[in-house]
Amino acid sequence: MKSIFSIDGFTFKEAFLLFCLEKEIIESDLEYSKDENVHEGKEQWFIFWKKNINELLVQLVPTEKLSIEKLDKKILCSEIEEEIINLNTNWKYIVLQRCAEFMPYDWFCLNCIENKDAALFNKANPNLKLDQYSKDLTLNKIASFLNIEY
DSSP states (O other): OOOTTOOTTOOHHHHHHHHHHHHHHHHHHHHHTTTSTTHHHHHHHHHHHHHHHHHHHHHHOTTSOOOTTTOOHHHHHHHHHHHTTTSOOOHHHHHHHHHHHOOOOOGGGGTOTTSHHHHHHHHHSTTOOOOHHHHHHHHHHHHHHHTOOO
16 A cells, blocks of 8 residues: 555655645545544544654755645646646646545554554544545545646
């Protein structure tokens, strides 16, 4: 199984855009599941996910103070398009495909299961799942943002 943090085949900017879009998927799911009893577990997982992403961003670009909250998908998309303006590439479809494959809420993929808090949340919320309706809505928005069909 591919790590949810895998950026194989992506430029840094494409990976950063992917992380922004994955964050959007999670935020949409959190909003959709606000009234469900799994919301707290999902929020805690999201906190750990952002922490892992921020650590990865620091590893990838140690000279900049990047964080998932500071990344702007519009700027990233524009910069990617400028860099590959004359290339025939399917990068948008690849990014959308990775978003479609994104399955959050697996505690073991966060590399924090040794953490006492994460272990407790995993025990309390072992079967957190992304709401498919929410994911489909978000994927349609992402496709629209990327100006491609979903």
